[in-house]
Amino acid sequence: MHPGNSTKSRKNALFFFFVLVGLLVNNHWLQAQSFPAGFTQVLVTKGINKPTTMAFAPDGRIFVAQQRGEVRIVKNGELLPNYFMDLSVNSNGERGLIGLALDPDFTNNQYLYAYYTLADASRNRISRFTANGDEVVPGSEVVLLNLDTLSTAVNHNGGALHFGKDGKLFVAIGDNNRSANSQSLDIYHGKILRINTDGSVPNGNPFKTGSSQRKRVWAYGLRNPYTFSIQPRTGKIFVNDVGQVTWEEINDATTGGKNFGWPITEGFSINPDYANPVYAYPHADTDGTGCAISGGVFFNPTNTNYPATYWGNYFFQDLCNNWINVLDLSGSTPVRKPFATGLNTNSLGISVGNDGNLYYLQRNSSALYKIIYTTNAAPKVVQQPTSVTVSAGQPTTFQVVATGTPTLTYQWQKNGANIPGATGPSYTIARTTMANAGNYRVIVKNKVGSAISNLATLKVTPFNNAPVAVINTPANNFFYHAGDTIRFAGSATDAEDGTLPARNFSWFVNFHHDTHVHDGPPIADGVRNGSFVIPTSGEVAANVWYRIYAVVKDSKGLTDTVYRDIHPYLSTIALATQPAGLKVTLDGQPVTAPLSVSSVEGIERTIGPVSPQTLNGKTYVFAKWLHSEPANQTIATPRNNVTYTAVYQEKFDPVQLEAEKALLQGVQVASIQAGYAGTGYADYINAAGDYVEWTVNVPRAGKYQLNFRYALASGSRNLRVQVNNTVAAEALNFTSTGAWTSWSNKNLEINLNGGLNKIRATSTGTSGPNIDYLLVSQNTSTLELTTQEELTTPAAALQIYPNPANSYLNLVIPFIPEQEYTLQLYNNQGNLVNLKAPVTSVSGQNTIQLPLANLPAGLYVLKIMQGETRFSKVFFIQR
Incomplete structure (x- = not known):
C-alpha cells in the first residue's frame, strides 16, 4: 500500500487518454437520455479512472475506488487531486480494487474496508485501513481475511462489501470462472460471506461446523455477485448475480443458508433445492433486458425530495443496455418499471447519497453522476458550462443541464450576442479559429420564465497539427x-x-x-x-x-x-452421449447432447457428467468418457473440431439389478472333462495335457472377464486358455499358493457368444495348478462356476425351477444316490442364509423342495456339495 499521491503525476497524466478513449468507444459525450418527468442527470465530477465502487461518509465526502488501486475523494462536488490511498494491486481483467465500505462508526473510528487483488495475483484480500482526514494513515492496513487461491481466470471476482443491520460485514465473492466452486461450501468462491470486523466467524451463521470457509458462508450457488444491497431498516439483502447466457438475477439472501443454484440452474427453477430469484431479466437489447446487472440499491434515504412512490423500491442497472429500472416491492410480487434510458455504456455502482439522490459511476466517461428531482416550474441551470482552451482547428463543445416545466428552449450567446442556430442544450464548434475566442453562455426559457447560465471562456491557441x-x-x-x-x-x-x-x-x-x-x-x-x-x-x-x-x-x-x-481462431466442440439424448455439463451447466458449440481455440472449457439422470423412464449413471478420464475435466479447446462422448449405463434399483444378474448368470455349467484319470476329478491338473472345461450359458454376446481360484504347492505353472476352440491365452501364469486361497492375478478379457460357450484350461507343462472356481464377469455381474466330476450322463444336470421363484424352489439333483450331499444358500452379499428347511443333508433323494417364504426378494447362490464334487446355481426370488 502506498499512501498519498506517490503516483499521482503519472496517473493524472494518463487521464486525458482515458477520457478520449471514452469518447471513441461511445462516439459522443452525451447520449439522448430519458427520465421520468422532473428527473435529471447531473455530472458530479470527471477524472475518475476506471471507477469500480463508492462509499458515502457521514460528512458528505464520497470515497471512490479506482480499479488500479487508488481511492479518490469527492469533496464538496470536487475531485481532490491527491489520492486518499494507492494500493499495489493486480488489475488484470476484473481484478483490482473492487470493494469499498466505511465502518458504521466511521465518524469515531475512521475505519475503511477494502476488497482487492494482491499484486502477485495469488488471491483476493479483505483489509481494514484507518483514515486521517483526506489521507490514509500510513501502515494502518489490518488484513482481515485472505481469500482462496485464484485460478488463472481474471473474471468473476465479485468484490462488494456492505455492513448489515447487525453490524456484521457481508462480502460478495465470484466463482473465479470455476463454476463448481459455487456449490462447494469449503471454498469462498461463488458465495456471500458474513464476518466480524476482525475477519472472524460471527454467531448466527448458517453453517456452524466444518472448514473455516464453510463457517463464514452466508449464501452460495452464485456466479458473479458483483454488487448487492442491504436495506437499512429491515436488513433485507438483495444480491445482483451476473448471469452467463440467459438470465440476470436479483436474489433475496436475507435468510442465511440459501443455495441459488449456480451452475445447475440459472434464472427460475422448479427444483426445490434451489432458491429462486426475486426477479430475473433475460439477455436481449431492449429496456429491461441486457447482458450484466452491474448495480442495485434499496431506495430508503433519510431525506429525499423524490416522489414518495419510489420510497422502499429497488433501483438496478445494466452494464450494456444503458438503463436504470426500478422494482416496485409494495405488493406480493415485485413489479419492474422503467426509469432511465440512454445512459452511457458501462454504468455501474448505483447508490443512494446522503442528499437522497441516486448516484452512479460511468467507466467510459470516467465520471460520477447523480440523478436529481426538481419541481421548479421556471427554468434552472443545474449544470453550468465550463471554460476550455483549445488549439485552432480543433473542435470544442459547451453544454448545460437545465430543469423546469417542459418545454425548455435554449439560445447560446457569444459575448452577449445570440449565435444563430445554437438552440440546444449543447453548442459545438466543429473547427475553432482565433475568432471563436470569447465568453459563452446560454439562456434557457419556458412559458413560466427564464434562466441564464454562468459564463464559460473559450481560449484559442495557435494552430497545431495533431500527431x-x-x-x-x-x-x-x-x-x-x-x-x-x-x-x-x-x-x-x-x-x-x-x-x-x-x-x-x-x-x-x-x-x-x-x-x-x-x-x-x-x-x-x-x-x-x-x-x-x-x-x-x-x-x-x-x-x-x-x-x-x-x-x-x-x-x-x-x-x-x-x-x-x-x-x-474458432473450433467446434461437439458433445455426444451413449445412448443419445442424455445430459452432460459444459462449463458447469447441464446441457442436452448432442450439442455443438463454437469455442476459441486454446480457451479452457470444463466438461462433466450429469449422474444419475432419467430419460424415457430409465435411469442412467455415468460410466466413462470415450477419450479419457476422469469424469470432470478441464480441456483446452483443440485446434481442430472435436467430439467428446460420455458413455452412460442404465441404472437399476436393487431388485432390477439382481434380476439382471440372475438373467446373466442363468445356466452355468453343463459338463466338465479332465484328461487326468488318477482321481477322477477335474480340479487336479497333474500332467501335460490335463484340462478343465466349463460350458457357460450367457444371455448376450460381448466382452467378459475371466479369473480363476486355484491352489499350487510350489513354483509356477502355465495354462493355455481356449474359448470356443480359439486360444485366448497361450501361457497364463500361476504362482505358488499352497492352498485354495488365491485368485489368479490375471484378469483375462474374452469374447463370448450369446448362449452356450466352452472355456477350457489346459496344462502346458508336466502339471498345472489345481482349480476349483472360475469367475466370469461382465461389468458388475459375476458368474461363479465350480468344477465337478465328469458325468457319465451329460444330460443329467442339476435343475432348479421355477426361476425366478416365489414361495419355494424345486431342485433335481443328478448326483450318485449312495453319497450324502449338503446344501448351502448364500445371499448376494455372500452371507450364509438359514434355509429353515427340515433337513440340510439328505441321502438317496434326487428331488428336494426348499421353502422360500421367509426370505426377502433378491439374488441367491445355491451351493451343493457331494464328496469332492461342488456345484453352484444362481436363482432369483421375486415377490
Missing part, C-alpha cells in the same frame, strides 16, 4: 489462439515535433464480448512496443475479440488514437 499514430504490429486481419503472446508496435510523427518518442505513447487493450466491453490484459505505457498474453481461461463465448489502442500525444497536448482488432 499521426500508426500501429505497425499486429497486422490487419490478425488471428489469435488463447495462450498466444501478442506483440504490438507503433510509431508516430507530428508536423511540429517530428518523430514522437516512446514516452508520448499510451497503450491499452479492450476485450469485446458481444455488445459490451471488458478491460483486457494490462500493458505498459511510455513504450513503442511490447507484448501481452491472451488468457487461456475466462469468458468462454465465441463472439469475442480484442481491440488494441495506441494513444499518442504531442507537445501541445493534441492526441491521435488508433486501434487494431484481433480475432480468435
